[in-house]
Amino acid sequence: MEFSYLNSTQIHFGKNQIGSITQDIPREQKVLVIYGGGSIKKNGVYQQVRAALTEHTWVEFSGVEANPTVETLDKAVAIVKAQNIQFILAVGGGSVIDGSKYVAAAAMYSGEGWDILLGTHTVSEALPLGAVLTLPATGSESNAGSVITKAATKQKLSFSSVLVQPKFAVMDPDVMKSLPEQQLINGIVDAWVHVCEQYITRPTEALVQDGYAETLLKSLITIANQYNDRDNDSWRANLMWTANQALNGLIGLGVPQDWATHMIGHELTALHGVDHGRSLAIIQPALLRNQLEVKRSKLEQMGRNVFGLGNSADLAEKTIIKIEHFYCSLNVATTLTEYQGEKKQVIQTILDQLETHGRLALGENQTINLERSREILELAVA
Ligand code: NZQ
Ligand code: ZN
Numbered sequence: 001m002e003f004s005y006l007n008s009t010q011i012h013f014g015k016n017q018i019g020s021i022t023q024d025i026p027r028e029q030k031v032l033v034i035y036g037g038g039s040i041k042k043n044g045v046y047q048q049v050r051a052a053l054t055e056h057t058w059v060e061f062s063g064v065e066a067n068p069t070v071e072t073l074d075k076a077v078a079i080v081k082a083q084n085i086q087f088i089l090a091v092g093g094g095s096v097i098d099g100s101k102y103v104a105a106a107a108m109y110s111g112e113g114w115d116i117l118l119g120t121h122t123v124s125e126a127l128p129l130g131a132v133l134t135l136p137a138t139g140s141e142s143n144a145g146s147v148i149t150k151a152a153t154k155q156k157l158s159f160s161s162v163l164v165q166p167k168f169a170v171m172d173p174d175v176m177k178s179l180p181e182q183q184l185i186n187g188i189v190d191a192w193v194h195v196c197e198q199y200i201t202r203p204t205e206a207l208v209q210d211g212y213a214e215t216l217l218k219s220l221i222t223i224a225n226q227y228n229d230r231d232n233d234s235w236r237a238n239l240m241w242t243a244n245q246a247l248n249g250l251i252g253l254g255v256p257q258d259w260a261t262h263m264i265g266h267e268l269t270a271l272h273g274v275d276h277g278r279s280l281a282i283i284q285p286a287l288l289r290n291q292l293e294v295k296r297s298k299l300e301q302m303g304r305n306v307f308g309l310g311n312s313a314d315l316a317e318k319t320i321i322k323i324e325h326f327y328c329s330l331n332v333a334t335t336l337t338e339y340q341g342e343k344k345q346v347i348q349t350i351l352d353q354l355e356t357h358g359r360l361a362l363g364e365n366q367t368i369n370l371e372r373s374r375e376i377l378e379l380a381v382a
Contacts, residue, residue, distance in 0.1 A: 001206055001254035009142035009248075010168040013241065015233075017172045018048040018132055021089065022055070024168045025130060029086035031058035034076060034100045036092045038062065043178035045134060049091055059083060064092065067269055067276070068099035069151045070114050073106070080107035080127065088129040090166070093183070094138030094147075094190075094276075097131045101146035101164035104129045116159050117148055123161035131166040134175045136240040137187030137277065139194060139247025141169035149270060156270040157357065171244065173236035184230070184239075185330045186277030191243035192220050192326065193280040197259050198252040200288065200298045201364040206255050210301070213251045216242055217306045224329055260362035261287050264373060267353045272339055281327045282336045286379035288320045290372060294365060335382040347377045 012020045025031055033049060040046040061076040079085065080103060090100035106113030108125040115121035133141040144165040147158040199213040219242045226235055265279030274282065288295060296316045303309040303319035327334050339346045351370055362368035
């Protein structure tokens, strides 16, 4: 275990916390408020943000789509440059927050912003940003990651920089009341897989990381079990906080991490428009079966400590079935059915994209090459 750790995001959690942005954004800085397709205007979040910024000078940029595109975000970059913006406030889910991170970095760079995603430019400067979270799922509100799509080439790539980590995150569970069910479920699944990516690897002696990961998984099972009673404050608060903790860096400190499910899942989203969370439920069971031998020990630990299963020779296999039940209980598909054309061709196109993106050695052991990815996709594509 070796790591340096700082999570610098100030979190304001609970009801009526949106007002706290008044203090958190320096009054003299000109603000760009970035949001998505307009849900914040229907649920009152926009009005609360406007009230909190009465004394600030601010302009807005709307229309950031789910799986935000560089094509859209570059328009916001142009506004930042032209209007001398000094602070960015992201109001939305992971897409708006990720998009705002890109804008914060690209606005301080004279070249093509996409270079940041290609890795040909390393972020060395970024505008400060804050987040008002409206959808618990990605953890983007208090981490350094961002995932951006180039629509023209159907590429979905990510970058990470502490310089774009939000200065603050407002997490008011009340904002979840207007979430469509599909998005709520996406969030549960995404948070679940975030924990798994940092936990179902190989045995470690990291008691805190393992133990906390198991607590988060058990919380998500409880949240899923209570899904029918979801219209209450504690359910919302628990989901919002669990999703945040799943990807705020803590459980991944100094331990091996996988992320292959995410890398392959991103291609499904880019090529077939599958929601991010759902892409993960499609890939993960197939990937776990493909990687069963290297992951056996951790799957057994999960079976015992998370699902309460007894010891048996097939404990790891039973754990994977339990994971599938978790998705089924939320009505989330575990295979890709929504595609056109031949299965063989669909798989080949995904593999070609993985190759283009250099995703040739995925997983905690970097052993998921294109052949393993093909095997995984054979199981995952119906
Ligand atoms: O566009 P608006 O109006 O905001 O509507 C959104 C959008 O249509 C809607 N929504 C959000 N909050 C709402 C609401 N509707 C009603 N009431 C509310 N309170 O929900 C839809 C989906 O929003 P989106 O932001 O796309 O969802 P999510 O938070 O799941 O973000 C997904 C994106 O995050 C990336 C994904 O790849 C995907 O692009 N990820 C980011 C990560 C990170 N930064 O660490 C890690 C993740 O693994 C993930 O890859
Ligand atoms: Zn995710």
